[in-house]
Amino acid sequence: MTQTYEKPTINKIDFAMASKYGSPLKTQKIRQSIDGVPIAELSEKFGSPLFVYSQKTIEEKYNTLKEAFTSRYPDVQFSWSYKTNYLNAICKIYHDLGSIAEVVSEFEYQKARALGVEGKDIIFNGPYKPKEDLKIAVQEGAKIHVDNLFELGDLEAIADELNITIPVAIRINMNTGVYPQWSRFGFNYENGEALEAVKRMYAKGKLYLVGIHSHIGTFMLDANAYRLATMKIMQLKHQVEETFDANIAYIDLGGGFASKSNLKGVYQSAEVIIPTVDDYAEAITGAIYEFNRSDTLPQLYLETGRHLIDEAGYLLTSVQGWKRFPDGKKGYVLDAGVNILYTSTWYNFNIELDKRYEGDNEPSMLNGPLCMNIDIIEENLMLPALDRGTILSISPVGAYNYTQAMQFIRYKPAVVLIDTEGKARLIKEVDNLATINYREV
Numbered sequence: 001m002t003q004t005y006e007k008p009t010i011n012k013i014d015f016a017m018a019s020k021y022g023s024p025l026k027t028q029k030i031r032q033s034i035d036g037v038p039i040a041e042l043s044e045k046f047g048s049p050l051f052v053y054s055q056k057t058i059e060e061k062y063n064t065l066k067e068a069f070t071s072r073y074p075d076v077q078f079s080w081s082y083k084t085n086y087l088n089a090i091c092k093i094y095h096d097l098g099s100i101a102e103v104v105s106e107f108e109y110q111k112a113r114a115l116g117v118e119g120k121d122i123i124f125n126g127p128y129k130p131k132e133d134l135k136i137a138v139q140e141g142a143k144i145h146v147d148n149l150f151e152l153g154d155l156e157a158i159a160d161e162l163n164i165t166i167p168v169a170i171r172i173n174m175n176t177g178v179y180p181q182w183s184r185f186g187f188n189y190e191n192g193e194a195l196e197a198v199k200r201m202y203a204k205g206k207l208y209l210v211g212i213h214s215h216i217g218t219f220m221l222d223a224n225a226y227r228l229a230t231m232k233i234m235q236l237k238h239q240v241e242e243t244f245d246a247n248i249a250y251i252d253l254g255g256g257f258a259s260k261s262n263l264k265g266v267y268q269s270a271e272v273i274i275p276t277v278d279d280y281a282e283a284i285t286g287a288i289y290e291f292n293r294s295d296t297l298p299q300l301y302l303e304t305g306r307h308l309i310d311e312a313g314y315l316l317t318s319v320q321g322w323k324r325f326p327d328g329k330k331g332y333v334l335d336a337g338v339n340i341l342y343t344s345t346w347y348n349f350n351i352e353l354d355k356r357y358e359g360d361n362e363p364s365m366l367n368g369p370l371c372m373n374i375d376i377i378e379e380n381l382m383l384p385a386l387d388r389g390t391i392l393s394i395s396p397v398g399a400y401n402y403t404q405a406m407q408f409i410r411y412k413p414a415v416v417l418i419d420t421e422g423k424a425r426l427i428k429e430v431d432n433l434a435t436i437n438y439r440e441v
């Protein structure tokens, strides 16, 4: 057997390579299939890079989260957060599982409608809702979550134009003990802005309040923040019901539950630091029971995105070459970069090899195909010498990567869904010149 010569190197220990929790990737992590489908087969048939989603994982995560809430509370409704992943086939799975739609733009709204979701089953969030789209949503009975006073004014004008009074929900922000505070969206609770906005609604008499919403942040590591948020929502609910003889039929706790993704700069793994779904469910439902002053319980909406989809998504990417940098580190050139893995800025992904490779692990960097110095998927990873063509499975990448993928330098890759029977189905074709040039004039 002939062996290829590898130049010996002395490896400097970089910051974050070793810690009191050990060195990352001492042993090789290997993945040869996803839900029983060989990754080599997926890559060969559908190309590289390739996003792959597991319907089995989507359904398992959904059912586990649903159980955590419905076992504690009688009236829970999940609402699929489109921005987290709005591939039609993915949205359809959530709708088939019983989720309604949560959208933050006119195009997401139109996507939900095109998928057959009725207006009444769409929650319309977001800081900018163009008036003409707001009017359609009102006419179709969507759940409008008011973000600011300008929008309130637009809704009042729409009420006049249509000669109706409009049921709305209000989005509020608050201090939940988590910093930085998400205070950009909706009306502030503590400084009285939220109550003032409701006063204004009732003074004008064109709108009436049926719901209160708050999305306190994403990847929330403290379940108690949800207890505080729920407490404040319930307090405002009580105040509004007392003062304006209103009936707040629902409260909406937004999204924000963490996935098992490893945050950069945090030593412990996600397994250790993220709350369980029972922690989140207990914090929210416990606070509703504790602070409810009404004879009936409000319906509870949740707009969970990341937690439900992240671990169901993988990116298969292959090694196209490698270099030895002047500092001795090995740098691999992959066919996927930050153009399609937007969240690599915040997370250390789980990176698995397609087989066992001989040789010692050494500090390596994974770079993408972009002509940009920042195109780094992983800065410090212990890897054996990989061959050209090695397929790496990167996970969890199901949340926010496809929707935020940039059309930059390379075509957006194809997407495959492995259904519950273990069949791989193409759900989005790779872009081509025609898709890039589409609508250029």
Ligand SMILES: Cc1ncc(COP(=O)(O)O)c(C=O)c1O
Residues within 6 Å of the ligand: 081, 084, 102, 125, 126, 215, 217, 218, 219, 254, 255, 256, 257, 303, 304, 305, 306, 307, 399
């Ligand atoms: C209003 C709203 N709801 C739900 C979500 C989904 O959040 P997550 O993916 O953290 O569950 C977001 C995400 O930013 C949001 O802005």
